[in-house]
Amino acid sequence: VRVLIATDVLAEGQNLQDAHIVVNYDLPWAIIRLIQRAGRVDRIGQKHDTILVYSFWPADGVERIIRLRKRLVHRLQQNQEVIGTDETFFGEEAAKRLHDLYTEKAGTLDDEGADEDIDLSSLALQVWNSATEDDQKAALALPPIVSATRALTVREEPRFAPTDDPPGVVAYLRYPDGTDTLIRVDNQGNLVSQSLSAIFRSIACPPETPALGRAENHHELVARCVKIATEEHATPGGQLGSLRSVRRKLWERLNGYRQQLKAHPNLFSSEQLQQLSAVLDLIWRYPLKNSAQEAISRQMRLGIQDIDLLDLVARRASEGTLCEMAEEESTEPSEPQIICSLGLVVSGG
Incomplete structure (x- = not known):
């Protein structure tokens, strides 16, 4: 049939x-x-x-x-x-x-709460393509480094505690190898989030949002973001996302399989451990491509065995369809460059 x-x-x-x-x-x-x-x-x-x-x-x-x-x-x-x-x-x-x-948009039925850290460039491109021509021209006319500030979106529902969305700073940074990252800290310089998608959504606002004056400690907080990024080597690949992200689940699943093989080796353990080390390093350093994320998530939900999951991931890695990778041009310390920053303040404060 x-x-x-x-x-x-x-x-x-x-x-x-x-x-x-x-x-x-x-x-x-x-x-x-x-x-x-x-x-x-x-x-x-x-x-x-x-x-x-x-x-x-x-x-x-x-x-x-x-x-x-x-x-x-x-x-x-x-x-x-x-x-x-x-x-x-x-x-x-x-x-x-x-x-x-x-209209068959991909991901429509996905879990809304899942925080999947996809490629930051893809997220930004979606926003750019949806902007009007006038807004695009205005963005291109901005100076090389922008330190903007806007008011936090007030959420009065009881389920949202003030600590869920604290005032502070978001810094957009770029490493020497061309990879980008976002770091968010509160007014005391404490790390709020390194989740690309979560930060990206939290700072979203329409073009007509009024700009406010910078807080006195704005640049100090930006410096704190740079320090955190430098110390933790917070490249997009070093961020596995939330506990529910496909990338984190995949890394933890394969890492558990690696520990299992080390504890109970078999005839093929040596080759499999080499494969595991290679793919785990890729997953740790680089975000998954959308196509790989969807395919791997589906197979994990269907109960794929560890050895078959390794074969799937290794095959995609060899084909270049597993991760969004930027070419590494140098081995110098990954001290990031500040592209721009956004201050988040309580309106009227």
Whole structure:
């Protein structure tokens, strides 16, 4: 069977791991239905690195005729008023995710809380490409080194403690080998984060955000960032990300396998240990490519064995599809250059 056409009867209780392409002809508003369908294919026994899920965005006139979305929003708002729940349905973020889902944007169904430290250049390029031509011209007209300051975004929800987003400084640094990093410290010079994606998201703001005067200790805090980066050799590769990041999980999984081989050697241990040392060094020093991150994460969720995981990672390393690597041009100490800095202050303080 090459093509199987069915209703939602296949969405539950069926094992279709021999397939790797799912085509949705309808428009289920409950995203869980799409996840269930993909789950029939993305399961133990699946040999493909990538599962393709295609969905059809309805014609523009369909919503105007049936007004399904409008009626759903109205009904949910009524439910919210009656029950008193503080949940938000079909807000701006939900609408964006729904559109991304049907336009096949990669990562739409990924865990929002996962902090995956991807290539900083890729993150910046996405922002640059989404900027208007006027904003791009204004950015290009800035002086070589910018020390800007803006107000912190105030989050009044009780679940956010003041220490979650403290005032301080973010420094954007570049090493002699061309790699970039972000370091964030608080007003006392304590390290807040070295997670590229977390810092990048925390400093995001629209172009019209007003600039404020620098704090008196701004440059001292920038110097502290440089010192931290120099002491810890905080290259993008030296940052494995959060405990849930694919990169950290992969490094810890392979490092555990290495310790296991050392404790219980076998006939092939010597060759495998050499492979492990090489790939662990790569993963520690350089961020994973998006394609590698997605493929490896999928296989780890499917329960891939340690030896097969090593083969997968080693093959990608040999093909040059594992990590985003910058060529090392010198062996001089990796003292970073300051590209720019951003002060974060409490509004009015």
